[in-house]
Amino acid sequence: MTIHPEGWRKSSRSGQRTSCVEVGRVADGAAVRDTKDRSAGYFTTTGTQWTTFIDAVKSNRFD
Template sequence: MSALGWRKPSRSVNTDNCVEVGRSAGGAAVRDTKDRAAGYFAVPRPRWSEFLAALKSGRLAAEAR
């Protein structure tokens, strides 16, 4: 699987201390900006959609406290 179009959060434009997300044929790929050569992990599209929905709803922020 090859990830395309790596992007990092707009709030992290001036730092290398974040993660990047890339599109893949089956979903999303995530890698550490500090160590891009270490590879990435892939997430199937349905799980990625669930993750994004949880972030947008604030459900993950509440669990982290």
Template sequence: MKFANWKKSSRSGTSGGNCVEVGFAEGARALRDTKDRAAGYFVATSKQWTTFVNAIKTGRYDI
């Protein structure tokens, strides 16, 4: 599966190197570390990705 249109997270800082990018493919999303793109990426189905993003937005993972 080939991912295109990688987008840097709007929540990623401009310093410190704590940046992630999301890539898009039909029916799937991928997440990778901006500073180490060669390390690969994590893949989720579109449904899994939507569930994950909604959980973040509602504070499910807040500490």
């Protein structure tokens, strides 16, 4: 099965920088790719994995 992410978005906090990631929607989760090298592909996560990651970012777990 081929997954086709839709609605790619870059964070508004990235401004005009090019060293960022973009997030796209997939049926049950998210897809992530590098804005500098979109042709390199992307990886996908499940909805649970994505929610866990976002919660960790918001709670400063990676600081």
